[in-house]
Amino acid sequence: MLRDVAAPEIGPGEVLVEVHAAGADPGVWIMMSGRPLAVRLAAGVKQPRQPVLGRAVAGVVAAVGSKVTRFRTGDQVYGTAESGSFAEFTRARERRLARMPANLTFEQAAAVPISAVTALQAIKDARVRAGHRVLVIGAGGGVGTYAVQLAKQRGAIPTGVCGPAKVSLVRSLGATDVIDYSQHEIDAHGVLYDAVIDTAGNRPLSLLRRVIAPTGVIALVGGGHAKGAILGGFGRQLAAPLISPFGRARVTGVTAREQHGDLDELTGLLESGAITPVVGRTYPLAEAADAMRYLEEGHPTGKIIILVRR
Ligand SMILES: NC(=O)c1ccc[n+]([C@@H]2O[C@H](COP(=O)([O-])OP(=O)(O)OC[C@H]3O[C@@H](n4cnc5c(N)ncnc54)[C@H](OP(=O)(O)O)[C@@H]3O)[C@@H](O)[C@H]2O)c1
Missing domain, CATH: 3.40.50.720 (NAD(P)-binding Rossmann-like Domain)
Structure with a gap:
């Protein structure tokens, strides 16, 4: 279901990203469903504390906080968002973003972060x-x-x-x-x-x-x-x-730690062609629920992407 919500407000070390594409993965399903139950300690006991789903993001910097040094408005970035990436705008910490690989589309780039x-x-x-x-x-x-x-x-x-x-x-x-x-x-x-x-x-x-x-x-x-x-x-x-x-x-x-150092390393490998994202299915934002149902079946091919802007 699509709903109008206010664009997130950013703190000094954060970046407002105009989302072009978002990645869906089992972690999103876990946060959405609150299963297993232990996840609710972090995600919210009765309902998700963060109502907008999605973490992996690829997009364009729309605004930067006062302490941000690595990015400026207009930069193409990818990484992990704090406020939900299945949305037109999301909030991300500077340290969880990297410059987007020059040879990737937003759709491909959103398949990388998590x-x-x-x-x-x-x-x-x-x-x-x-x-x-x-x-x-x-x-x-x-x-x-x-x-x-x-x-x-x-x-x-x-x-x-x-x-x-x-x-x-x-x-x-x-x-x-x-x-x-x-x-x-x-x-x-x-x-x-x-x-x-x-x-x-x-x-x-x-x-x-x-x-x-x-x-x-x-x-x-x-x-x-x-x-x-x-x-x-x-x-x-x-x-x-x-x-x-x-x-x-x-x-x-393995407990993944989302920091830009690894993304920077991956950027190099992606730009050299050593690795390539496999995008199995792409859904428009309005059909994100279908993407989650497909993910729940447990047999996706490669990555599932939510296209926010075409
Ligand atoms: N530890 C962390 O920090 C971390 C971070 C990210 C993800 N994860 C977890 O890692 C898992 C995988 O994530 P993902 O994004 O790769 O999930 P995914 O995209 O849903 O892929 C899971 C894959 O497992 C395959 N599969 C299902 N049953 C199988 C079986 N019996 N034997 C071999 N393969 C089988 C599926 O395809 P086929 O059966 O068709 O081959 C599917 O390709 C999830 O549980 C996720 O929550 C953990």
Whole structure:
């Protein structure tokens, strides 16, 4: 439902962004639904404290606060918003914005902030190096499409796990091997990986441990938004430091930190063509509810984008 609301007011270290495109991801669905329940502590107990949804944004700077030094009116920027990006204007902290890659459309740029930043941090947390065998579970989704490309870009050997509809996409992103999970489970081939990046979050840890090399790292990114009333999939990520010492390999829970340093690094990789956003579907702002329903089904291809200005 579209509603007229006042443009957000910015503080000294903030930027008012005229939104051109916004990214939708499972985190938006979690904030909207208030599930799992633990999220309500941050998002609002009875209803969302922030009524406008959306965090990832690409747009044009409309105004800057008195302490902002890196941007001025008219700059094209992308990053993470504070006040909801499914809107014509949003408020963002300067430190969560970066200059938009010159070769991307707003639609493509809005596909980067949350998902590619998470993938980059997962690759770093999993200590992926050249020559490593890397298993990316959920390789056709928002985070996974970047994780495959970033692993490849580092000289690693990525294997993607996805459903049958995404096998050729995942291969085209640079995966050396692709496991179609409708045909084989991840331990079917007896391969041991140096890193497992799990964005799908629906396999038991015991199975992930069966495919990791003794010196490898299991990076838990996603938990599947429908599981567990109170903690949902977050429980496993939170428990990672506790369970890691008891068993083979290291287990780490990835918690994305949205800062411009990672976006600046991604800008370089995007402009050089080393990585490319995969935009699966685009919805106009008036149809954002349809985008959320599609996301809830749990099988999007790449990123879902809300187009605010054409
Ligand atoms: N830790 C953090 O800071 C952080 C940040 C961002 C996101 N996340 C979380 O990470 C997860 C993934 O995010 P996302 O944006 O990539 O979600 P997404 O775009 O919805 O992608 C999820 C992917 O998982 C695949 N999938 C579903 N069941 C699967 C299975 N059994 N085996 C392998 N793949 C399967 C889906 O496609 P197919 O089944 O068709 O292959 C889909 O492509 C979410 O739970 C999200 O909340 C965490």
